[in-house]
Amino acid sequence: MNTKEIKYNPIGIIHSPFKETEGVPIQPHGAKDIKGSIEIRKKLEEGLRDLDGFSHIILLYHFHLSKDHSLSVVPFLDNKPRGVFATRAPKRPNSIGLSVVKLIKIEKNILYIENIDVVDGTPLLDIKPYVKEFRNMEEVRIGWLTEKDDKFKNFKADKRFK
Amino acid sequence: MNTKEIKYNPIGIIHSPFKETEGVPIQPHGAKDIKGSIEIRKKLEEGLRDLDGFSHIILLYHFHLSKDHSLSVVPFLDNKPRGVFATRAPKRPNSIGLSVVKLIKIEKNILYIENIDVVDGTPLLDIKPYVKEFRNMEEVRIGWLTEKDDKFKNFKADKRFK
Numbered sequence: 001m002n003t004k005e006i007k008y009n010p011i012g013i014i015h016s017p018f019k020e021t022e023g024v025p026i027q028p029h030g031a032k033d034i035k036g037s038i039e040i041r042k043k044l045e046e047g048l049r050d051l052d053g054f055s056h057i058i059l060l061y062h063f064h065l066s067k068d069h070s071l072s073v074v075p076f077l078d079n080k081p082r083g084v085f086a087t088r089a090p091k092r093p094n095s096i097g098l099s100v101v102k103l104i105k106i107e108k109n110i111l112y113i114e115n116i117d118v119v120d121g122t123p124l125l126d127i128k129p130y131v132k133e134f135r136n137m138e139e140v141r142i143g144w145l146t147e148k149d150d151k152f153k154n155f156k157a158d159k160r161f162k
Numbered sequence: 163m164n165t166k167e168i169k170y171n172p173i174g175i176i177h178s179p180f181k182e183t184e185g186v187p188i189q190p191h192g193a194k195d196i197k198g199s200i201e202i203r204k205k206l207e208e209g210l211r212d213l214d215g216f217s218h219i220i221l222l223y224h225f226h227l228s229k230d231h232s233l234s235v236v237p238f239l240d241n242k243p244r245g246v247f248a249t250r251a252p253k254r255p256n257s258i259g260l261s262v263v264k265l266i267k268i269e270k271n272i273l274y275i276e277n278i279d280v281v282d283g284t285p286l287l288d289i290k291p292y293v294k295e296f297r298n299m300e301e302v303r304i305g306w307l308t309e310k311d312d313k314f315k316n317f318k319a320d321k322r323f324k
Contacts (some may be wrong), residue, residue, distance in 0.1 A: 001203060003172045006224050006285065008256040041163060044255060047233040049245030055303035062168050062256055071209040083211030085289040091204060094170040096222055096288045098260075123168065125256045127247040131304050135282045141217040142293050146268065 005113040010111075010123035011047075012040035014061060016116045021065055025117045026076045026088070036101075036116035038124060052106045056130035057113075058124075059099045062123045063090035082144060097122070100130055164204055170256045172285035173209075174202035174271075176223060187279045188238045188250070190204045198263075198278035200286060207271040210289075218292035219275075221261045224285045227254035244306060260265070261291055 016036040018024045025031040038059075051057065072081040073089040084092050102114040111127075115136060178198040180186045187193040196318075200221075202210060213219065234243040235251040246254050264276040 001172075001175055001201065003203065003285070006170045006172065006232070008170070008258070008313060010163075010239070011255050013163055030311050031259065039163065045234060047246040047255070048248070049234070050248035050306050051245055053303065053306055054248065058260065060256075060260070068234060070221075072208060072211070083213055085207040086210070086212035086216065086291050088293075092288060093173050093174065094287045096170070096258075098220065098222070123165070125168070126254060126258045128250060128260060129248050129304065135227075141215060142291065144212050145216055 008062075008125055010041075010062065010125060011044050012038050012124045013126070014038050014059065014116070014118055014120070014122040014124050016118055016120045016122075018119050021119055024119055031115045031117035032115050033114060035104075036113050036118075036120075038111040038113060038127075040109040040111065040124075047066055048106055048109070048111070051111075051127070051129065052103070054103060054129045056100055057103050057111075058128040058130050059097075059101060059118075059124060060126040060128070061097045061099075061118060062125055063092075063095035063097050064121070064123055066090035066092075066095045066118060069093045069095070078144065080144075086144065096125065170224075170287055172203075172224065172287060173206050173289070174200055175217060176200050176221065176278070176280050176282070176284040176286050178280055178282045178284075182279050183281055186281055193277045193279035195276055196278050197266075198275050198280075198282075200273040200275060200289075202271040202273065202286075206270055210268055210271070210273070213218040213273075213289070213291065214265070216265060216291045218262055219265050219273075220290040221259075221263060221280075221286060221293050222288040222290070223259045223261075224287055225254075225259050226255035226283070226285055227281060228252035228254075228257045231255045231257070240306065242306075248306065258287065 070091045073084050074081050075087045104112040232253045235246050236243050237249045266274040
């Protein structure tokens, strides 16, 4: 299997009110109305054109505070170990995080966002417009999360994935 | 701005019926029922536990056929140049792709999937369970895509992002 190393350079930095992992909402539900901003590298500013037509954007970022990885993790919402790919835990083989946030406005290379659930200073890898394939899906099953779904809203991170 | 290089090793390889970029559906809508599989590195197999409870999964992968990047692209659905971050075009500063696919079954380190819209041999970076934050969002605006949405279904890639 070709598993050649892949290298990325962050396109910008995410700013949020969360100075450390502890206390960060674990899903955007819990991050409702929390304001942040994204500073995109000046030389990439042109790539933001037309993005302001979208109400929501997908952020892909690097969990820079996560060291090592674990194939089995006890998620915040649970007390049983789960396979890491069945969770959103940061301690993944490739520590990529994904959040959907609300885009308020763009001023030059700065994006103002809401519903942000990441730590201040997180390196941003990519932005994608949030489009329809993520909605109106029928018959979605969510495995071990089924009974935990209501817990999401007010749950905050503790230290377990430091 | 700290834009230190980030290195990832693929966790596996995606297999699909598409041997080249041309002809690949540009969104999962157009990929409905198209079958593929994912081969996860043997040593990561433990990380797949509990994933089979989810009907849909998010794949993050590297557009390995995309060379260079462009800040302004003419998307498949359009004839006007758009900022690359307002599109899903592969020629991005960090060529990360995202697809939501249907998970049929898992046998050891092999995942059988449907609705796959990527080229055979694509290196996989991460798998995440598809959960609720992506659904039931109200008032979503989709910018320049608004009037092109119906075109999605039968649209296939041409050579422009080779």
